[in-house]
Amino acid sequence: MAGKEFGTIGLVHSGETYEVTTLRSEIYRDDSRKPVVTFSDSIDEDLSRRDFTVNSMALKVPTTRDATPEMIDPYGGLIDLAGQRLRTPLDAHVSFGDDPLRMLRLFRFMSTIGFIPDEGAIDAVVEMKERLGIISAERIRAELDKLLTGEHVVVALTALVESGLANEFIPELPALAVEQDPLHKHKDVLAHTIAVVGSTNPRLRLRLAALLHDIGKPETREFGAGGVSFHHHEVVGARMARKRMKQLRYPKDLTEEVSQLVFLHMRPHTYKMGWTDSAVRRYVRDAGPLLEDLNELVRCDVTTRNKRRARTISNRIDDLEERIADLREREELDRLRPPIDGNDVMEYLGLSPSREVGTIMRMLLEKRIEDGPYSQEDAYAFLDEWREARRSSVAD
Template sequence: MPNAKEDNLSALSQAQHRAVSELLRVSPVADELARRFQQAGYTLALVGGSVRDALLGRLGNDLDFTTDARPEEVLKIVRPWADSVWEVGIAFGTVGCQKDARVEDSAPAQRFQIEITTYRSEAYDRTSRKPEVSYGDSIQDDLVRRDFTVNAMAVALPAKEFIDPYGGLEDLAARVLRTPAAPEDSFSDDPLRMMRAARFAAQLDFEVAPEVIEAMTAMADRIGIVSAERVRDELNKLLLSAHPREGLSLLVETGLAEKVLPELPALRLERDEHHRHKDVYEHTLIVLEQAMALEQQPDLTLRIAALLHDIGKPRTRRFESDGRVSFHHHEVVGAKMTKKRLTALKYPNDVVKDVSRLVELHLRFHGYGTGEWTDSAVRRYVRDAGPLLERLHKLTRSDCTTRNKRKASALSRAYDGLEHRIERLQEQEELDAIRPDLDGNEIMEILGVGPGPVIGRAYSHLLELRLENGPMERDAAVTALKEWWTNQSD
């Protein structure tokens, strides 16, 4: 039987074969650009994530390069060649550009997004959120400042010389995340790298080396100097990965979650001695995975809602006199906590609003029973969910993690029944756009009054009738409005 060493050698060989194929694909762009740098007296190398992805056989059209040319010289070289150039990262030594190129004679042109960064080193001042950038003189010095060994490999162009001074290829084959320098030095330079470790564990399904986990645990407080926007972006990448559980578990294990998303580790509630309520933390991770299984494509709003749907439970937990554990109104408390946390992490207003609403509504279905809701209650469910209805369907279905197969089957059938009723009512009533049977202008004309609060109250009354009884003929709606108006006057 093959041993671990033979397996590793086989993995290395396969990775190198994949890299050759990937590099040949982008050669028309990469080599042409490298020759321009060479003619100007500079070097150019494909680097970092691009090399890692080439070795994994998944190199896309976003290419990262490093060079000994300073940014001003990079601009002179790429401007005549690229289709467009941007300088948004030039303060950090990075020039971006776009190039449309045909990689095969008979194929249509492809669009390449390219970033070229001058050899550099950067470190955080302990009182600053921004790195101080200084330029380096060798590619080896540039690679040692990168976050992980699997991102510290380069391919010098156009010769295609593989540069791997820190054993990144072996770590890639072993599926291990290590840092090129001592992890304490790496994380001190840029504490966000601790979150990147969790993100790459989730994206690549890699193990994190013990010494890296130890440094993350010891230095978790250091994440506090990183801006909320950068933390949020890493968290998004982690959540949108194929294996978010691995990354989230690492954040909790190392104490980083306590600093950036404390509501998550707070879900690890101690169970009572009779084990009468389930592990909320583990339940949450399962809900996230089950929600992912229902997606057509990765949905950040749904995933955040799945992660946060029960964060109100620790604050609402009560041990009842009969021995039960209750979490009354945890969805309302959780919605407020969600809004506060996502706002602190600088999420866009629409994401804050949508996720908070999903958290608030995720328990609504549990009043449905086996179908006891009236059509009016179904209409209200749809109205309250609004454009989030499909996400609410997925979140509600995902929230069932019971091991009792009969109970799970009953819940699934009940929700099937609710969705069927929604579809039937939508066909009958165009439920997606529930409005009163008279609009504001008609209300003013019928009542003989101008704009003002009374029109809003009349509109709300007609909307309630619409929800309660379904569509009304115009004459019936006019009669109902006049009856309401008469009662207002009494």
């Protein structure tokens, strides 16, 4: 919180912005999302209201050139820093009560710097997790983003779910604790999901897609003679991902991109008999700028201990990427479009702007995908065929 009313102002020096703040604390009341700011003249009291002891230290700046700076560390922050421990300066119930977002920040620091939480802090999260409900979605989202892109994300996500805190803002995640294949004792969907997240590069869009790629499985799980199945979980999951990201106030563009990655992540598995040129074009067209992330998500989605199956799937993706590279050398693959546009269609057929023109353009694009590049002459010949077919249907 910045501004004079919060006791904080910004200072710009040599292009860098610094915060200059008074001694203060921020406390959230039980029924409010806005903190109450109180001011103090005690540095120890100010430091006691910080999130963790490693952030509850200060340096007293000397007033003379020959004096030595004095470390102010009333809560043992240096010891915890050396021991890589996350501990609150006051009782964890008090610290988390002051700002419930600190409960999520605990797991964020686990992910980003690899520190281990104090047992008392975890116990407090378990007991106070519902208090996260007073925190705005935007603040929760910001902490989640940092958690997801951390180096130790697997440990952090596992602890987050075990504490029960995940259920307060992304309940679809703990709901994944269902077996994928009880007969063969494969890891449950939750363990698989966390493993996939940890296997991907730490790009936010990709890790969000990894986190949400299987959230449709609990809703689509069925048991049959062949075992458990999750038919169309990617379709259901894309819808669920979009809904959850909207609730967490993610930008619309990012929401749609992640939802599309969830929707497409099973697509490569449908081409077990090999990739035709038209199949490659359709895949690239549907993935668009998400192609690199989609291919990585599909690769990382293989967490089976069956080495033969893992190798088969990996070879399938290798083949797909080789086919894409080969087709790119022979044609314009990343901007699939017909050789004529809507204006050409209207002029040639004497049509006005209408849905009919849009339908014709989609047919021309479909021809491009199925047959590959074709000339303007071929396009106009196609329009002649379309016009003749329409005349025949009207005559009938």
